[in-house]
Each structure stands twice: as C-alpha cells, then as structure tokens.
Amino acid sequence: MSEGIDRDEALALLEPERREELRERAHEVTERCVEKRFDFCSIINARSGRCSENCKWCAQSAHWKTGCETYGWVGTEVCVKAAKEAAANGADRIGIVTSGRTLSHEDVENVCTALREMRKAAPEIGLCASLGLLSEDDLAKLKSAGLQRVHCNLETAPSLFPSLCTTHTPADKLATLRAAKKLGFQVCCGGIIGMGETDEQLVEFAFALKEIAPDSIPVNVLHPIEGTPLADRGILNPERVVDSVALLRLVNPSTPLRFAGGRRDMTDETAAKCIYVGMSAGIAGPLLTTPGADFDDDRHLAVQAGYSVGGKAPSC
Helix, strand or coil, X not given: CCCCCCHHHHHHHCCHHHHHHHHHHHHHHHHHHCCCEEEEEEEEEEEECCECCCCCCCCCECCCCCCCCCECCCCHHHHHHHHHXXXXXXXXXXXXXXXXXXXXXXXXXXXXXXXXXXXXXXXXXXXXXXXXXXXXXXXXXXXXXXXXEEECCCECCCCCHXXXXXXXXXXXXXXXXXXXXXXXXXXXXXXXXXXXCCHHHHHHHHHHHHHHCCCEEEEEECCCCCCCCCCCCCCCCHHHHHHHHHHHHHHCCCCCEEECCCHHHCCHHHHHHHHHHCEEEEEECCCCCCCXXXXXXXXXXXXXXXCEECCCCCCC
C-alpha cells in the first residue's frame, strides 16, 4: 500500500511541535501496512578488519586504529555452525558478512562452497550475504550456490556520504543493488542514523531508500567507536532515534524496518517506541564488532506489541 507523503510534508513533520503527529501517523501506517510477524535474522562476521575503505564510522577500516579483531575467511565449517545455531534460535535467515571493498575470485568460490553446505545443514533458513561491491557475474555465481538475498547499505543521504567516505560512492552501491535485482535477488538496504545528518538529509535518505524499494531496511544507530573519526560524536538522542524510525516508516509504508547496530545502546522503552512507530524486524546475536540484541529480549517486545514470532519463515 502506498502513502502519499512527499518530501516537504516529511520535513515538516520533523518539527518538534509535530512530534506526536509524526509518531501517531507512523503507527497508523504500521498497523495498516506492515505484516504482523516480527522477522529475525542473524549474521556471521566471516572476514574481519583490514578493509581498504575509509568509512569514518567503521572499526574495520584499515585507515583507523581501533583495535578491531582481524582475521581472514573463517571457512565453511564455521559458516555451517552459524547457520545451524541461527536456525535453532528461530532466525528466518543467516547472513555471511565479509570486510573489504569486494571479493576476489577465490573469495567468491569460498562463499559459494559455504552457501551450498549451509543449505544442506539448515535447509529451513534463508541465505543472505553482505560482501561489498559485486559484479553481475559474481552475483550470478552466488545465486547458483543458493544465495537468496543481497545486503548493501546506502548508509546515509547521498549528499552526506562523500563527507563520510571517499573510497567509494553511493553510485557504486546502487550498481551492486541494481545488478542483484536484475538477477532476481531480494535486497536488504538501509543505513546508519546519528552520523550528523540534518532533518533535510534524513528525509533525503528515506526517499533514496524508497527509490531502491528494498525488501528489508536495516536501521543502525551509530555506536561511536574509539579510533574512528566519529568517536566523539556521541550516541544519538533516543527521541531522535524514534522520530527517525517514524519518518522512515511513513516514507516506506510496508517495508520491514529492522533493528540492527546500536540496538544494545537503547533501553527497552526506546526500543518499544521504535516498534510502535514502525520497527518490525531485527538482527539478533553477535554483530560485526559490537554485541547485538538477544533474541529473547526483542521477541518479548515484539509479542507485547502484537506481533507473532516464529512460524514459517517468509520466502526469499
């Protein structure tokens, strides 16, 4: 179902005196347009650190001294174990995540092998991956190995991105997403709030995601990491977090909005408000370089908000 909100109205709703209206309208859209089943996924950090990209928020960039754990490809057995554990915890899908700009030919073959074995070991779970910037040829190989969903975050408003990263562009990300869609993948695309975006840039980000029309929007809240250029930015005000989720819901009425990084920095009260205005999915278990949410905590909040949890996973 499509809502008629435009950019000017979205921006106006971020005025402090319209906060209650923003949140209530977002809640109404959530009740009307969002499936009442809370979807969970898990991820495995399958290659960590030493990344060539200079993303100012990221602990894994080789440009910053963060003390991030570094290691190469973890191997098929570790991926299979993660898939089994995610399935046992009730996750709908498992995502393989690798640091770095892209994958080499050998990397692609390693991931393909892992995907095939994960499918054998946990046939009930969906297979996702976040592997950087990928060509159509590499995506086709991954699809033949069983990959169903491709993750590539837009991260923030295109106008803000160049001040946060100069080693790749939003256009590079869009090329990967378009290639994935062309091949019939589902796509997961969101970003990080709290990196200094203005109201105008938050609206720009929300509408940029609408143009992409992803199947899932992960909403990260910046967790400032010592050693990165954003270390001193501080954790985003909880009320701004809720307003940002509400704005994303109004612009993207039926797309699942997913708790991601920064969830552990929220109180349950803030998380419940986020669910009220539009969050309808989550990432549970360990994240990349920070701890993630517990399955049980977010299950409890989701059930309290009227969502079902578990049952048949959505098709990928």
